[in-house]
Amino acid sequence: MTTKKHYWNEYQKEIAGDKYFYERSCIRQTFFPGSETAFLRILKEELGKNILDVENQHTCTGIGFYSDIVPLETTMTIVARLFSLMTEAGYENYVPSCVTSFGVFSEIVDLWEHQPDMLEKARNILLETTGRTFELPKNIAHPSDIIYKFREELKEKMRYRLVNRFTGKPLKVVEHIGCHYAKIFPDKGVGKAEFPHVLAGMIESWGGEVVDYPERRHCCGFGFRQYVVRANRGYSVANSKKKFESMQPYEPDFIVTNCPGCTMFMDKWQYTIAEMEHKTYDKKGYGIPVLTYEEMAGLLLGYDPWELGLQLHQVQSERLLDKLGIHYDPNEKYKSVSGRILPNPEKPQYLRV
Amino acid sequence: MKEREKPVHGDDNPKPREVKRRLKATKRISRRKRLEFEEVELPLQVAIIGGGVAGMEAASVLAEHRCPVILFEARPELGVNVKNKYKIFPDFSDAGRLVETMTKAMDHPLITVNKDTEIIEIIREPDAYTLLDNKGVPHTVPAVLLASGYEPFDAKRKEELGFGIYEGVINSLQLEDMLREHKVLNSLGEDPRRIVFLQCVGSRDEKVGNHYCSKICCITAVKQAIEVKRQLPDTEVYVFYMDLRLWGQGYEELYREAQEQYNVRFVRGRISEAASTFDGRVQIKSEDTLLGQPLKMVTDLLVLMIGMEASPGTRKLGKTCGLEGPYGFVRSKSPHLEDNLSDKPGFFLAGTCKRPMHIAEAVNDGRAAALEIIKYLRK
Numbered sequence: 001m002t003t004k005k006h007y008w009n010e011y012q013k014e015i016a017g018d019k020y021f022y023e024r025s026c027i028r029q030t031f032f033p034g035s036e037t038a039f040l041r042i043l044k045e046e047l048g049k050n051i052l053d054v055e056n057q058h059t060c061t062g063i064g065f066y067s068d069i070v071p072l073e074t075t076m077t078i079v080a081r082l083f084s085l086m087t088e089a090g091y092e093n094y095v096p097s098c099v100t101s102f103g104v105f106s107e108i109v110d111l112w113e114h115q116p117d118m119l120e121k122a123r124n125i126l127l128e129t130t131g132r133t134f135e136l137p138k139n140i141a142h143p144s145d146i147i148y149k150f151r152e153e154l155k156e157k158m159r160y161r162l163v164n165r166f167t168g169k170p171l172k173v174v175e176h177i178g179c180h181y182a183k184i185f186p187d188k189g190v191g192k193a194e195f196p197h198v199l200a201g202m203i204e205s206w207g208g209e210v211v212d213y214p215e216r217r218h219c220c221g222f223g224f225r226q227y228v229v230r231a232n233r234g235y236s237v238a239n240s241k242k243k244f245e246s247m248q249p250y251e252p253d254f255i256v257t258n259c260p261g262c263t264m265f266m267d268k269w270q271y272t273i274a275e276m277e278h279k280t281y282d283k284k285g286y287g288i289p290v291l292t293y294e295e296m297a298g299l300l301l302g303y304d305p306w307e308l309g310l311q312l313h314q315v316q317s318e319r320l321l322d323k324l325g326i327h328y329d330p331n332e333k334y335k336s337v338s339g340r341i342l343p344n345p346e347k348p349q350y351l352r353v
Numbered sequence: 354m355k356e357r358e359k360p361v362h363g364d365d366n367p368k369p370r371e372v373k374r375r376l377k378a379t380k381r382i383s384r385r386k387r388l389e390f391e392e393v394e395l396p397l398q399v400a401i402i403g404g405g406v407a408g409m410e411a412a413s414v415l416a417e418h419r420c421p422v423i424l425f426e427a428r429p430e431l432g433v434n435v436k437n438k439y440k441i442f443p444d445f446s447d448a449g450r451l452v453e454t455m456t457k458a459m460d461h462p463l464i465t466v467n468k469d470t471e472i473i474e475i476i477r478e479p480d481a482y483t484l485l486d487n488k489g490v491p492h493t494v495p496a497v498l499l500a501s502g503y504e505p506f507d508a509k510r511k512e513e514l515g516f517g518i519y520e521g522v523i524n525s526l527q528l529e530d531m532l533r534e535h536k537v538l539n540s541l542g543e544d545p546r547r548i549v550f551l552q553c554v555g556s557r558d559e560k561v562g563n564h565y566c567s568k569i570c571c572i573t574a575v576k577q578a579i580e581v582k583r584q585l586p587d588t589e590v591y592v593f594y595m596d597l598r599l600w601g602q603g604y605e606e607l608y609r610e611a612q613e614q615y616n617v618r619f620v621r622g623r624i625s626e627a628a629s630t631f632d633g634r635v636q637i638k639s640e641d642t643l644l645g646q647p648l649k650m651v652t653d654l655l656v657l658m659i660g661m662e663a664s665p666g667t668r669k670l671g672k673t674c675g676l677e678g679p680y681g682f683v684r685s686k687s688p689h690l691e692d693n694l695s696d697k698p699g700f701f702l703a704g705t706c707k708r709p710m711h712i713a714e715a716v717n718d719g720r721a722a723a724l725e726i727i728k729y730l731r732k
Binding site: 194214 | 512513518626628629630631636
């Protein structure tokens with residue numbers, strides 16, 4: 001269907017320009033460890049920004065909090081301690097790596113704004129238990145907001161564009177934002193919740209074409225209660241499947257997300273569906289690669305795909321790299337940081353790699 | 354509203370003291386000639402802000418009663434909100450013809466119409482009001498009628514419904530245009546296989562901050578559904594509603610007719626989102642709350658039944674005059690016996706600047722306001 005007007009990029013949020021305090025993500029470091037490294041490298045080396053990555057940080061409690069395992073007071077105290085690390089370091093702009101952390105911080109700060117007695121309570125608990133104090137951040141921005149903000153500057157430095165070098169046409173990209181990025185507080189997401197522009201803006205600036213498919217806003221299939229509770233995992237797969245089937249006719253070249261849950265489940269469930277139903281969602285049976293926005297930016301900036309950690313994804317990305325015209329050494333794919341060649345992982349039966 | 358003792362006036366504009374003197378003289382004449390007061394021409398103009406059906410009807414009645422009127426309309430045309438409709442419920446009469454009749458009545462020696470003229474400030478004088486227009490011209494008058502009306506809800510604010518994004522998502526006014534042209538087509542220029550109407554877009558909706566019912570949309574959708582079926586008998590028509598409020602004379606009958614004669618299907622449920630499909634149609638998601646089942650449907654056109662909101666002029670003047678009521682509409686003195694009065698003597702209200710009304714209600718309200726003004730000026 002023809003699109004009349006991309007008015008959804010009209011809403012822009014405030015995103016700090018420099019001096020960021022970075023908070024790491026539990027699951028991002030586990031599943032896509034190259035993404036956080038790439039983000040820090042992009043900010044420091046490409047953009048020359050001041051971003052602090054401290055050692056003594058910890059969970060935000062997000063998954064436990066949203067699964068009703070961790071009580072509110074605990075989460076408030078954890079948030080308070082992370083803010084105290086920022087305050088101690090002399091920073092005011094908080095950048096939580098994970099979309100769920102972004103949701104937790106936005107929600108707790110909003111709660112404190114509406115209920116100052118809860119803020120007081122958190123201050124007291126933190127002081128009693130750790131002797132620490134904190135200031136509230138002036139700006140909370142997700143890393144995808146920051147990449148979005150500087151997308152034009154980064155474009156200048158990029159070696160590749162989101163263009164299929166065999167056909168000369170823009171790559172068709174499915175974008176998906178995490179629920180906790182804009183669905184808790186639409187005002188906190190670029191373009192708000194229904195037609196978010198944070199990833200779409202990057203894709204369009206870097207030469208690609210956003211795929212607007214019927215189930216664009218449908219859940220990725222993550223959903224804490226859907227996968228934490230084993231009996232509910234069928235819902236999780238069913239949701240992802242609904243999305244894949246909806247996007248399949250558009251033949252997307254890849255999917256990009258800004259949430260670790262979306263990246264992980266849209267990637268891994270393609271293997272699960274292939275095993276369950278012998279079905280894959282691209283014509284040749286390889287599946288649709290799922291990237292984080294840092295991986296997308298890193299590839300276009302010319303970073304080594306294996307340093308970015310693309311080999312750790314379920315759906316492999318060589319065919320996408322070929323379309324982009326990115327050179328890679330297949331022999332380097334499974335090499336450790338120390339240079340040791342690691343054994344190749346077992347190949348799935350139905351999903352081609 | 355500003356209040357002042359010594360205003361600055363243009364050369365042709367009467368001073369408030371002069372307005373007061375002439376008004377007193379008129380009242381003396383009218384007391385003397387109580388029985389034939391219609392024959393006495395008032396020496397001063399009454400200002401009407403807004404040239405919709407309420408404002409035009411008030412102007413017409415005032416002029417008939419020998420009261421000169423100056424009417425201000427911010428837009429280049431009169432009666433635009435009604436003119437934008439094709440046929441009006443419940444009798445399918447022609448909206449354009451209705452506006453034409455009312456506009457012709459403005460061609461009266463005692464009526465001065467100023468189009469493209471917006472009133473930007475109203476200053477309360479002793480026994481008079483000075484209106485400043487957008488050209489900087491002051492108009493001092495003994496009485497003002499605010500009839501600044503409504504504007505249709507901007508469906509872009511319901512972003513989940515994709516209005517302004519997908520060609521197949523249109524509002525009820527755009528459908529009126531299509532019906533007028535006899536060109537109800539899908540985004541590919543073909544006859545639509547299916548059309549879905551959605552009620553309460555921008556009305557009874559906490560998300561957009563409008564808790565009130567716009568009251569014309571239920572019957573408008575029924576009317577439009579019938580018009581579609583008359584023009585395209587093979588098109589499937591669905592109407593999604595929260596509850597149908599068919600309160601007016603003939604409305605319930607039209608609703609039955611839509612179902613019995615035209616096979617229009619009514620589904621109780623809200624539409625949660627619209628999205629494009631691969632073949633250029635619109636996918637909607639909803640729940641049939643009578644069956645208790647979620648549903649997904651593909652349609653060629655999704656018609657959003659947009660509600661009524663206070664117009665920008667109503668909002669602005671309501672605020673500056675201290676008459677701001679709920680949702681930006683203006684507040685009357687009392688909803689029962691003094692609904693055309695404000696709490697300011699000489700300042701009257703009519704039509705949809707107060708609340709949503711259908712056409713006949715707004716016309717009647719304009720007429721009632723005119724009689725209140727005559728009563729005020731001749732007392």
